[in-house]
Amino acid sequence: MKLRIPFLLLFISIIGFAQSITIDTAQIITPNRFNSQEGKSKPYVIMISTDGFRYDYAEKYNAQNLLKLSNSGIRAKAMIPGYPSITFPNHWSLITGLYPSHHGLVDNFFYDYKIGKGYAMNKKENAEDGSWYGGTPLWTLAEKQGIVSASLQWVGSASDAGGKRPTYYYPYHEKFKPEEKVNKVINWLKLPEDQRPHFIAMYFPEVDGAGHHFGPDSEETKNAVQIIDKAIGNLVKKVNDLGLKNVNFVFVSDHGMIKVDGGNPLEIPAVLFNKDRFDFYNSQTLVRVHVKNSDEVKSVFKELKANKTADNKVYLDKKLPKYLHFATRDDRYSRIGEILLIPKAPKVFLEKNQTTSVGKHGYDPKLVPEMKATFYAWGPEFKNNVVVDEFSNVNVYPLVAKILDLKLENEIDGKLKVLKQTLKK
The missing domain is CATH 3.40.720.10 (Alkaline Phosphatase, subunit A)
Structure with missing residues (x-):
């Protein structure tokens, strides 16, 4: 979904x-x-x-x-x-x-x-x-x-x-x-x-x-x-x-x-559009990925990390910095996802034909x-x-x-x- x-x-x-x-x-x-x-x-x-x-x-x-x-x-x-x-x-x-x-x-x-x-x-x-x-x-x-x-x-x-x-x-x-x-x-x-x-x-x-x-x-x-x-x-x-x-x-x-920087957006990795394997939720300053087969989490993470750019980071949710209180250990309702794609400000993730606003928030303060x-x-x-x-x-x-x-x-x-x-x- x-x-x-x-x-x-x-x-x-x-x-x-x-x-x-x-x-x-x-x-x-x-x-x-x-x-x-x-x-x-x-x-x-x-x-x-x-x-x-x-x-x-x-x-x-x-x-x-x-x-x-x-x-x-x-x-x-x-x-x-x-x-x-x-x-x-x-x-x-x-x-x-x-x-x-x-x-x-x-x-x-x-x-x-x-x-x-x-x-x-x-x-x-x-x-x-x-x-x-x-x-x-x-x-x-x-x-x-x-x-x-x-x-x-x-x-x-x-x-x-x-x-x-x-x-x-x-x-x-x-x-x-x-x-x-x-x-x-x-x-x-x-x-x-x-x-x-x-x-x-x-x-x-x-x-x-x-x-x-x-x-x-x-x-x-x-x-x-x-x-x-x-x-x-x-x-x-x-x-x-x-x-x-x-x-x-x-x-x-x-x-x-x-x-x-809405004119030069980051692209969502193509692999994530496979709906049989993933759901992803894109707020443009954060992409949360749910991997439907838990056995694939590590391999998908490695694939995404291998293809990241200087303008974004890829995290296993359990490895997110503690000060953010947003990792698996913190997720009391299991709503976050297993993998997070985080753009480097002022970059945003956009899907095809998607636009963004002039100003945004959502980044790590x-x-x-x-x-x-x-x-x-x-x-x-x-x-x-x-x-x-x-x-x-x-x-x-x-x-x-x-x-x-x-x-x-x-x-x-x-x-x-x-x-x-x-x-x-």
């Missing part, structure tokens, strides 16, 4: 999640959910993701609000996305504290051979089916411990992953403009105390879309950064006007962006710094004027859980000690 990514999805990593059917923009509310008496006194956390907001974009494009807010709070030199550095895996890592190989979303598109089904981020029946998603998302952790939560289109929040959806959520679509999303968050915070969410996750796709279409150095990407920066500034002002106590903001992104993401945080719980070193995005989860005083219910990859220094207490 070989997956061909639809043309439009090559331009915007998340756009494909919007359905071609009539879009219902209505909010979904889970009835009979209320903050516990203790929950009412907890801090608030608004966790904001701006897709594709590279670690240097705020300075590069003079995002004045974000620079001012982060300089008054916490600012990371960069945040390291999980591998592969793409949208769905990393949003789920941020919200569960697990590496992609541990929570099961190993790609935006993949196949699970144990259950005989494929996952595609642009299929509603997949995206809203919690059985695909491992781990306990923050909104579920909060709801189970008496804290009402809400999500504005964060990956997986329309599913029942972890056993409980947020009390308030919107299925994914792209009808809402940034300012509309800001107003919806404010409306949540205006609810009566027992109904008001103390954990809110929200998502902006605009910067990623511009980066894909026009590249990270384009005027369009600059404009998208400025639009989101304005929205964040307005959000903070409107929240402050509400007079609520202890509202904290965590601003993150899932990955960065680089301009790719250790080798390609343009893949690095953003982390800023500010509010009463955070120290002031602190810059922290680079860290893995799985460490955001225990930080937010600590602020909300949530007890972790399962083992995660993130460690509170990594970011505990950012908190006042």
Whole structure:
């Protein structure tokens, strides 16, 4: 089973999640959910993701609000996305504290051979089916411990992953403009105390879309950064006007962006087109190969490695570098594949008659710094004027859980000690 990514999805990593059917923009509310008496006194956390907001974009494009807010709070030199550095895996890592190989979303598109089904981020029946998603998302952790939560289109929040959806959520679509999303968050915070969410996750796709279409150095990407920066500034002002106590903001992104060499692509090795022997899954910055006859894995690997070029590497999955957490030893759901073909940035793998976008992501962030993401945080719980070193995005989860005083219910990859220094207490 070989997956061909639809043309439009090559331009915007998340756009494909919007359905071609009539879009219902209505909010979904889970009835009979209320903050516990203790929950009412907890801090608030608004966790904001701006897709594709590279670690240097705020300075590069003079995002004045974000620079001012982060300089008054916490600012990371960069945040390291999980591998592969793409949208769905990393949003789920941020919200569960697990590496992609541990929570099961190993790609935006993949196949699970144990259950005989494929996952595609642009299929509603997949995206809203919690059985695909491992781990306990923050909104579920909060709801189970008496804290009402809400999500504005964060990956997986329309599913029942972890056993409980947020009390308030919107299925994914792209009808809402940034300012509309800001107003919806404010409306949540205006609810009566027992109904008001103390954990809110929200998502902006605009910067990623511009980066894909026009590249990270384009005027369009600059404009998208400025639009989101304005929205964040307005959000903070409107929240402050509400007079609520202890509202904290965590601003993150899932990955960065680089301009790719689409005019001189790498070819998929011809042998892999034998459907009787192989399935391959090409995200252009990574080709994952499933060898149907396990006895052939080593011989095929040798053949592919013998024919590799200086612009790509071939790995047996079990030999992938440990720091990527994407090898056989990490693959809890057996969804990755046995052989990986990894292009050297800015090269991409293209099939015949296939095109690519101007900007892409998915590369190893250790080798390609343009893949690095953003982390800023500010509010009463955070120290002031602190810059922290680079860290893995799985460490955001225990930080937010600590602020909300949530007890972790399962083992995660993130460690509170990594970011505990950012908190006042």
